[in-house]
Amino acid sequence: MTVPLVIHWFQRDLRLQDNPALTHAAHLGTVIPVYIHDTRHSPPDEPGGAASWWLHHSLSSLNESLKGRLTILKGDPLHILPRLVANTAASHITWTRCYEPWQVKRNTLLKQKLASSGIQVQSRNGSLLWEPWEVLKKDTSPYRVFTPYHKKASKELPPPRHTLPKPEGIMLAPRNSESLSLEKLGLLHPSGWHTTLETHWTPGEQGAQERLATFIKDGLGCYSDGRDYPGRRCISRLSPSLHFGELSPNQAWHAAALSNAETRHIEAFQRELGWREFAWHLFWYNPHMPSSSLRKAFERFPWQHDNELLQRWKTGRTGYPLVDAGMRELWQTGFMHNRVRMITASFLTKNLLQDWRTGAAWFRDCLLDANMAANSASWQWVAGSGTDAAPYFRIFNPVTQAAKFDPDGTYTRKFIPELARLPLRHLHTPWLAPADVLHDAGITLGSTYPEPVIDLTYSRSRALEAYDTISSK
Numbered sequence: 001m002t003v004p005l006v007i008h009w010f011q012r013d014l015r016l017q018d019n020p021a022l023t024h025a026a027h028l029g030t031v032i033p034v035y036i037h038d039t040r041h042s043p044p045d046e047p048g049g050a051a052s053w054w055l056h057h058s059l060s061s062l063n064e065s066l067k068g069r070l071t072i073l074k075g076d077p078l079h080i081l082p083r084l085v086a087n088t089a090a091s092h093i094t095w096t097r098c099y100e101p102w103q104v105k106r107n108t109l110l111k112q113k114l115a116s117s118g119i120q121v122q123s124r125n126g127s128l129l130w131e132p133w134e135v136l137k138k139d140t141s142p143y144r145v146f147t148p149y150h151k152k153a154s155k156e157l158p159p160p161r162h163t164l165p166k167p168e169g170i171m172l173a174p175r176n177s178e179s180l181s182l183e184k185l186g187l188l189h190p191s192g193w194h195t196t197l198e199t200h201w202t203p204g205e206q207g208a209q210e211r212l213a214t215f216i217k218d219g220l221g222c223y224s225d226g227r228d229y230p231g232r233r234c235i236s237r238l239s240p241s242l243h244f245g246e247l248s249p250n251q252a253w254h255a256a257a258l259s260n261a262e263t264r265h266i267e268a269f270q271r272e273l274g275w276r277e278f279a280w281h282l283f284w285y286n287p288h289m290p291s292s293s294l295r296k297a298f299e300r301f302p303w304q305h306d307n308e309l310l311q312r313w314k315t316g317r318t319g320y321p322l323v324d325a326g327m328r329e330l331w332q333t334g335f336m337h338n339r340v341r342m343i344t345a346s347f348l349t350k351n352l353l354q355d356w357r358t359g360a361a362w363f364r365d366c367l368l369d370a371n372m373a374a375n376s377a378s379w380q381w382v383a384g385s386g387t388d389a390a391p392y393f394r395i396f397n398p399v400t401q402a403a404k405f406d407p408d409g410t411y412t413r414k415f416i417p418e419l420a421r422l423p424l425r426h427l428h429t430p431w432l433a434p435a436d437v438l439h440d441a442g443i444t445l446g447s448t449y450p451e452p453v454i455d456l457t458y459s460r461s462r463a464l465e466a467y468d469t470i471s472s473k
Contacts, residue, residue, distance in 0.1 A: 004029030005090040005173060009036065009081065010070075011103075013096035013126050013245035014062045015205040016170075018163040020124035025094040026167035032088055033070050033172065035059060037185045038106075040076030047187075048365030050334035051243075053194035054203045056187035058244050061204025063182070071176040074185060078110055085119055088176070093119060096126040096245065099280050100372055101287035129153070129160040129249050129277050132284035142285040144387035149281060150274040160250050200333045201240070201368070208241035212255055220261040224268040230326075230337035231410030236269070237335065239369035242276065249273050279377035282387065290376040291357065293385035297470045301385075303355040312453050313348050314362055316416075319452035321428055322402035323347050325415040332415070334368040339405055345382040346396035351459040353466060356383035384467070392467045395460050402428040418448050 008025040010033060016022065025031045047055055063070040073080050081093065093114060098107060111121045125131055135153045136142060143149035188194055202210070215236040226234030241247040253273055256266045283289050293299055312318050316327035326340035336344070341363075348359045360379040364370040380386030384394075406412050409427045413420045419427060421441040426433035431445060431452055438445065445451050 003171070004092060005032060005088055006030065006092040006094060007032045007034055007081070007084060007088070007090045009034050009077070009093060009095040010062065011035075011095060011098055011245075012243070014058045015208070015246050015248070016062075016065055016166040017205065017209075018126070018165075018248045018251050019096065019245075020126050020164060021094040021096045021122065023164050023167050024122055024124060025092070026170040028092050028094075030171040030173050032084075032090060032176065033066050034081075034084065034176075035062075035070060035072050036077045036080055037072070037074045038077055039074055040078075048367070048370060049189050049194070050197065050366050050368045051240075051370060052187040053189070053197055054201070054240055054244060054334070054368045056182060056185070057203035058246060059182055059185075061206065061246075065205060066172060069172045069175045071179040072182060072185065073178060074180055078106065078113065081110060082113060082117065084176070084178070085114065085117070087178075088173070091120060092122065094122045094124070097123045097131075099127070099132065099284055101283075126248055127245060128280060129253060129273065130157060132281045135277075135281060143278070143281060146275060146278045146388045149278050150271060153277065154270065154274060160253050163248065163250050163254055196332055197334050197368070200335070203240070203244075203246070205246045208238070208246040211237055211241065212247060212252060216255050216259050216261075220256060220259055220265050220269060223261070223265040227268070227272075228339045229405050230340050231406055231408065231414075235337065239276075239374075240335070243369045243371050249276065276374055278388075279371075279373040282377050283373035286387075289380070290360070290372050293356075293383075294380055294387045295385050298383070298385035300470050302353070302466050302469060304353040306352070306354065309352045309453060310348075310354055310358055312450070313344070313352060313354070313359075317450045317453075318347065319431065319450040320347065320398040321412045321416055321419060321430065322398045322406060325406075325412045328415040330363070330366050334366060336367070337411070339401075340411075341378065342382055343396045343398055343401050345379055347398055349379075349383040350392075350395045350463040351454055351456065353459075353463060356380060356385060392471075393464060395463060397456060397460075399428050399456065416449070418443065 006025040006028045008022050008031050013019050013021065059072070085093070098104065114121050130153050135149060135157065215238065219234050219236060222232065222234040226232045238247060238252055242249060242252070253270055256269050259266065286294055313327065316324035316331070318324055322340065323344050326336050326344040329340070330336045345359055348354045349356050356379045360375055364375055377386060381388060384392035402412065409424050412427055419430060422430060422433065422443065423437065426437060430438070430443060430449060443449055
């Protein structure tokens with residue numbers, strides 16, 4: 001009896017464990033593992049510089065796990081996959097579902113095209129705990145507020161499915177002769193900027209498993225109380241691996257549930273996984289979310305569009321240490337602590353009155369974990385333009401936030417070494433430090449460290465006045 005040939009098309013599921021579509025392929029027959037770098041559709045969520053670096057190394061890790069048999073191609077999957085089917089005589093194709101609007105459209109067309117040729121196509125959910133259409137209100141309408149969404153999903157629906165092991169005895173076909181070298185995808189930036197990321201991260205499924213194990217052992221036990229403090233190691237740092245599918249949310253969910261941590265810490269972590277799910281839920285039902293405010297009134301908001309202010313923010317030169325530390329962490333590591341993400345985003349949109357879309361675009365280019373759903377939903381939440389938005393008048397004060405969440409200055413000093421010698425009482429407000437204190441710390445305001453780019457009291461009042469111009473209409 002001839003064993004069927006099955007193409008498994010890797011997209012955002014770059015792992016072997018807990019991969020339902022790959023497991024199904026392995027049960028069907030001999031697997032032809034394929035990755036296609038889509039360049040024909042100009043996808044709006046094409047990875048930025050940091051994410052491209054991660055993707056390169058994640059694919060390298062996946063290929064190693066597949067014993068060097070990953071076929072790597074570049075172009076339009078609508079043309080490539082049917083050609084590959086014809087050349088290999090494959091009878092089945094499997095893939096993990098994607099949820100971005102452009103990918104849904106492309107994959108639907110592809111499924112129809114292949115099915116009309118007699119090819120059996122199977123897609124599976126391997127990226128979400130709950131698919132968008134599974135968590136709906138009683139009237140079957142989608143949720144627009146996170147808390148009732150999460151309550152429905154986590155309390156009223158069946159729990160997330162249990163995880164699957166790596167397929168045992170998986171039969172792999174030889175690498176296809178059409179395959180390109182990974183370098184041909186051009187994912188590494190020619191400037192070499194990405195080399196700084198190598199000191200902070202290990203992309204790939206094994207690296208993801210190691211970070212999960214470390215978090216469960218050393219971080220989950222302080223998660224509920226400590227996750228807001230950027231100087232503490234109480235966060236998971238799993239978001240890049242979740243984004244690229246090196247780790248499934250089910251693996252993270254159940255690893256936490258089976259840990260010895262207190263219930264409050266487990267539930268707090270699972271709630272954050274729930275926020276990731278909610279972002280995809282919003283994106284599924286609001287495909288315009290990355291480019292348009294969900295609250296329509298915000299399309300009339302009087303954004304300032306000041307490129308100099310935007311550049312000061314991007315490069316961590318606003319004069320507010322916690323904001324600058326966050327922006328430098330982003331540039332140096334491709335990551336930013338979640339509490340600091342909210343503070344830097346609030347500063348840009350409310351104190352500087354810059355359009356949330358400009359901030360989202362910068363994060364998308366610099367973040368390793370910048371998927372379109374979470375990035376857009378989070379920026380709209382902070383800006384006040386989202387469906388589940390914080391009140392617009394909730395403006396994060398970077399000075400009081402620093403005093404509360406970086407009380408010993410650990411985080412600020414790490415990423416702004418020019419302020420390291422400044423006494424703690426002046427660390428978060430260097431512009432108020434006496435001249436002799438600044439001199440002793442080796443600081444010249446306006447030279448070695450910038451003066452504040454804007455006054456907080458004035459900018460808060462200006463932001464509220466701007467909000468009044470749209471709330472009164």
